[in-house]
Amino acid sequence: MKPGDLVGIYSAERQPALAIVNELRSGKALLRFALDRSTSSRGVPLRELAPVAPAATWPAADLEAALLVPPLSSNLLATAWTEQARRPEPQQPLDLQGFVRLLHGQPQAPQLAAAWLALAGAQDLFRLRKEEILWRNAHDLRLLRRDRRRQALIQQAQEQFLQLIRQRLPLPPQLPGSPQAQQLALLDSLAAAGASGDPSADLPNDLAQALRQAGWDGSHHALRSLLVDLGRLPEGEPLGLLGSAWAASFPAECLAAAEALLQKSDEPQPGDDDRRELSQLRAFSIDDADTKEVDDALSLEQLEDGRQRLWVHVADPHRLIQPDSILDLEARRRSTTLYLSAGLRPMFPLALGAGPLSLTAGQRRAAVSVALELSAEGEVLHCEILRSWIRVTYALTYADADELIELAPPEDPDLAQLDALLRRRRLWREQRGALAMEQAEGRLFREAGVLELEISEPGPARQLVSEAMILAGAAVAAWAEGQGLAMPFRCQEGNSSLAPEALQALPIGPVRWAHQRIGLGRSRLHAQAGPHSALGLPAYLQWTSPIRRYGDLLAHRQWLTYSGSLPGEPLAAPALGPWLEALDRLGREANQIAREDQRLALLQWLEATPGGVPAQEGLLLRWLRADDGLALVRLEAWAMELPVRLKGQLQPGDRLLVQVEAVAADQDLLRLTGTAG
Numbered sequence: 001m002k003p004g005d006l007v008g009i010y011s012a013e014r015q016p017a018l019a020i021v022n023e024l025r026s027g028k029a030l031l032r033f034a035l036d037r038s039t040s041s042r043g044v045p046l047r048e049l050a051p052v053a054p055a056a057t058w059p060a061a062d063l064e065a066a067l068l069v070p071p072l073s074s075n076l077l078a079t080a081w082t083e084q085a086r087r088p089e090p091q092q093p094l095d096l097q098g099f100v101r102l103l104h105g106q107p108q109a110p111q112l113a114a115a116w117l118a119l120a121g122a123q124d125l126f127r128l129r130k131e132e133i134l135w136r137n138a139h140d141l142r143l144l145r146r147d148r149r150r151q152a153l154i155q156q157a158q159e160q161f162l163q164l165i166r167q168r169l170p171l172p173p174q175l176p177g178s179p180q181a182q183q184l185a186l187l188d189s190l191a192a193a194g195a196s197g198d199p200s201a202d203l204p205n206d207l208a209q210a211l212r213q214a215g216w217d218g219s220h221h222a223l224r225s226l227l228v229d230l231g232r233l234p235e236g237e238p239l240g241l242l243g244s245a246w247a248a249s250f251p252a253e254c255l256a257a258a259e260a261l262l263q264k265s266d267e268p269q270p271g272d273d274d275r276r277e278l279s280q281l282r283a284f285s286i287d288d289a290d291t292k293e294v295d296d297a298l299s300l301e302q303l304e305d306g307r308q309r310l311w312v313h314v315a316d317p318h319r320l321i322q323p324d325s326i327l328d329l330e331a332r333r334r335s336t337t338l339y340l341s342a343g344l345r346p347m348f349p350l351a352l353g354a355g356p357l358s359l360t361a362g363q364r365r366a367a368v369s370v371a372l373e374l375s376a377e378g379e380v381l382h383c384e385i386l387r388s389w390i391r392v393t394y395a396l397t398y399a400d401a402d403e404l405i406e407l408a409p410p411e412d413p414d415l416a417q418l419d420a421l422l423r424r425r426r427l428w429r430e431q432r433g434a435l436a437m438e439q440a441e442g443r444l445f446r447e448a449g450v451l452e453l454e455i456s457e458p459g460p461a462r463q464l465v466s467e468a469m470i471l472a473g474a475a476v477a478a479w480a481e482g483q484g485l486a487m488p489f490r491c492q493e494g495n496s497s498l499a500p501e502a503l504q505a506l507p508i509g510p511v512r513w514a515h516q517r518i519g520l521g522r523s524r525l526h527a528q529a530g531p532h533s534a535l536g537l538p539a540y541l542q543w544t545s546p547i548r549r550y551g552d553l554l555a556h557r558q559w560l561t562y563s564g565s566l567p568g569e570p571l572a573a574p575a576l577g578p579w580l581e582a583l584d585r586l587g588r589e590a591n592q593i594a595r596e597d598q599r600l601a602l603l604q605w606l607e608a609t610p611g612g613v614p615a616q617e618g619l620l621l622r623w624l625r626a627d628d629g630l631a632l633v634r635l636e637a638w639a640m641e642l643p644v645r646l647k648g649q650l651q652p653g654d655r656l657l658v659q660v661e662a663v664a665a666d667q668d669l670l671r672l673t674g675t676a677g
Contacts, residue, residue: 001029001046004055006063006109008116009048010128016120018052018067018113034067050131052096052116053109062109069110072118076103081125084135093132154179162210170231183207185243187232191223192243221668236342236446236604238596244589246338246345254330258349261320261327265356269319269366271387271565278369279391282414283313285359286401286465288456292354293337293346295547297367297392298468300414300421309382310372310421312472313390314544317348317357317553318560319366323568327352335586337548339594341601342446346548353547361395368556370472370543374421378428383475387565401461419460422467429470433494434536435520437513438463442639444601451605455639469544470535476555477539481529485562486573488551488580489541491530493521507653510634514621514641515652525551525580527573551583602640603665618658618674620650633658633674644672 001007001021007029009017019031028043053063072080083102084090100107100115119128124144127134136144161180164171174181186203203211216222224239233242241247250258281299299311321328331347338345346353359365367390373382396404401415408416430436438458444451456462473490480487506512520534529539546553558576560566571579606613618633624643633644635658644658657677663670 001049001051002055004060004063005051006053006055006058006066006113007031008050008052008113008120009044010050010120016071016117018069018117020063020067021049034064050116050120050128053112058109066109066113069114069117071121072114074123077118077123077125079103081135085137090135090137093129093134095131096133099126099133158206162206165207165210165230166213168214168226168229170229184232187227187230188243188247190243191227191233191239191241221666224668225666234342236449236601237340238593238600240589240593240596241340244593245334245586246590246593250330250349253326255349255351257326258352262351262355265320271319272366274565275366275387275389276369278311278313278367278388279364281311281390282393283311283359283390284394284396284401284415285361285392286396286398286461289397292344292350292358293547294354294358294360294392294395296465296469296544297359297390298418298465299390300418301371307373308417308421310374310418310468310471312370312372312468312544313359313367313388314369314472314552314556315357315359315547316366316368316387316556317546318556318566320352320356321348321553323557323566331553332550335550335583336590338590340597341444341451347550348547357547359390359392361392364389364391368559370475372471372475374425376424378425380471380475380478383479385476385479385559385563396461398456398459398461398465401464402459405460405464415461415464418468419464422464422471425471426463426467429536432536433533435513435516435534437516438466439510439513440636440639444598444605446601451601451608453605453638470537470540473541473543474535474537474539476543476559477529477537477541480541480559481539483562485558486527486571486576487529487541487558488525488555488576488583489527489529489539490523490532490551491526491540492523492532492534494531494533510619511621511653514632514634518622525584527576527580551580551587554579554583599668600665603663603668603670606660606663606670607665613660613663615657615659617677618644618656620646620652620654620656620674622652631674633672642670642672644674646674648676650674650676 001024003021003023005021007019007021009019009031017033019033021029022032023030024046025043028045029049030043053066055063058066080099080102084094094102096112096116097107099119100111103115104111116128119126119133124141125136127136158179161171161174161183171180171184174184183204186207190203211226214226216226220239224233227233227239227242228235233239278299281301283297283299285294285297287294295315297313299313301309301311303309321331327348334345334347337347337353348357356365359367367388369386369388369390371382371384371386372380375381404412404415405419426434426436440455440457442453442455444453446452477487477489480489503512503515506515523532523534531538532540541555542549542552543555544552546556557566558570561568561570616635616637618635621632621634621641624630624632629646630643631646631650632641633646633656634641644656646656650656655677656674658672658674661671661673
């Protein structure tokens with residue numbers, strides 16, 4: 001390549017263009033273009049240039065004229081393709097002059113320039129590779145054009161997808177594996193990530209730009225509003241649900257496996273003959289009226305020597321669910337049943353969880369039963385764990401059980417006696433530092449799209465059930481620790497909020513409890529036993545909800561393999577550790593989603609209150625930011641604890657009136673103000 005040569009520029013970043021070499025410098029060329037007759041200020045690497053017509057062959061005037069020619073027409077390109085197809089060896093590469101000879105007898109510089117521009121531009125018939133021109137046969141052309149059509153359709157689908165986002169219109173279902181389906185998954189994961197960090201950092205540029213054009217400012221509430229408009233999120237569901245383990249329904253293969261287990265649930269299963277028959281004991285299940293998965297029941301056995309034996313019966317999913325089966329793996333992925341205002345997202349398909357795995361009243365059901373005997377002070381004297389058959393005699397609501405406990409009818413004294421037994425146990429725990437902080441709790445539920453506030457009162461039946469479940473977990477934990485068996489022990493450090501004398505100065509009840517909760521360490525799962533300070537126990541594990549919590553199911557599996565009821569060996573502590581880390585993480589995620597759900601439900605409930613929300617009586621629990629006047633206040637009518645901006649001089653324990661100053665669910669806004677009442 002020399003000064004004066006006509007060259008073509010085929011850099012991928014530029015349109016094909018013609019120029020004359022003005023000067024060569026260190027592997028680069030300074031070029032002169034036709035439009036302004038000026039020399040390029042920056043050299044162009046020689047590797048980006050293709051020789052078209054050398055100055056040694058063509059007069060300068062011809063080369064100057066060639067700078068101005070348009071590309072060869074598509075008709076002439078097609079003619080050249082036909083001529084090449086007729087040649088004996090059409091696949092043999094051509095040089096530029098050989099190509100032009102397909103159309104002209106003796107090539108001229110302008111013809112070479114026009115041909116090069118056409119070949120270097122957008123066309124399908126030939127491939128230009130360095131100085132070689134390759135002919136594409138008809139088969140290759142069909143494949144190329146088919147792929148181009150496919151790419152055009154993909155691009156069109158992507159543009160339509162982005163346009164719907166810009167206009168905040170519902171997105172149609174996408175084919176699995178399509179780019180749009182993958183971007184929907186990115187949106188779901190974006191929702192699950194919340195508002196931490198830069199939420200758009202991992203999004204494709206075109207998707208991130210479309211979201212911004214749709215009005216998303218990067219905030220959590222703006223994303224939720226957008227996804228509702230796009231049809232990705234039902235109006236009443238929390239944003240964190242998207243992309244989580246509970247977002248989708250059960251896969252088809254899980255539902256098929258559940259149906260197969262339903263069909264054989266009445267057939268004999270391995271280990272059935274080894275179960276102890278306890279159907280003769282009167283058993284009580286006590287739950288909320290709408291509970292579907294009944295996973296525990298209680299019995300009281302009167303022994304001949306006057307002793308009382310308490311039985312805690314727990315559903316036994318392992319009768320049907322095999323470890324590492326598809327249903328077990330899906331339950332492990334979900335880790336827990338998630339309770340939302342619009343209903344539950346179960347760990348197992350409800351056909352199983354509310355069917356043969358559930359301790360349904362009147363049905364003979366497989367269980368894992370824990371027999372317990374207590375001392376007069378409430379200490380565990382005897383604990384036996386076994387697989388059993390039971391039959392729940394009475395399925396009671398908490399209100400029904402409260403009545404039986406309070407009336408203690410002579411013909412049905414079991415619940416009243418169980419209550420006395422478990423009160424003794426509760427006192428034993430409180431003497432060892434357990435925190436008794438039962439109080440009414442308000443939750444919002446959606447019934448046919450309408451939000452209703454339900455308040456659960458801490459009546460005797462709830463306390464009885466809670467204490468029985470804690471007792472079973474403590475007894476099994478103590479037994480497992482004695483055997484050296486690794487378990488999902490739940491441990492919690494002690495309270496470090498206030499000094500005892502400072503706590504004693506606070507009013508008994510919600511105010512003192514609010515301060516005690518500040519310093520409670522987060523409970524965590526460990527493979528080795530440790531204290532649970534809030535419960536006043538040296539060791540504890542959750543045992544009584546294997547249909548609804550995978551940690552409980554795992555505890556059962558450790559005991560079943562240790563006792564020989566399931567094949568294999570129990571996991572040792574080092575192997576169990578990663579399972580517990582995953583369960584802890586998923587448990588925190590489930591709690592976060594549930595809190596977000598209740599927050600959204602509260603805002604929507606307040607917005608929908610006819611005539612606005614009247615002032616509510618509140619109790620100042622503690623300061624959140626005293627300098628800003630922000631405090632935690634308990635609203636008794638709602639049985640909720642909420643942050644409130646206070647006016648005036650107030651102290652923990654003071655009564656006040658709380659007014660809803662502003663509420664907007666689409667902005668995640670709730671502003672409450674309180675004054676001395």
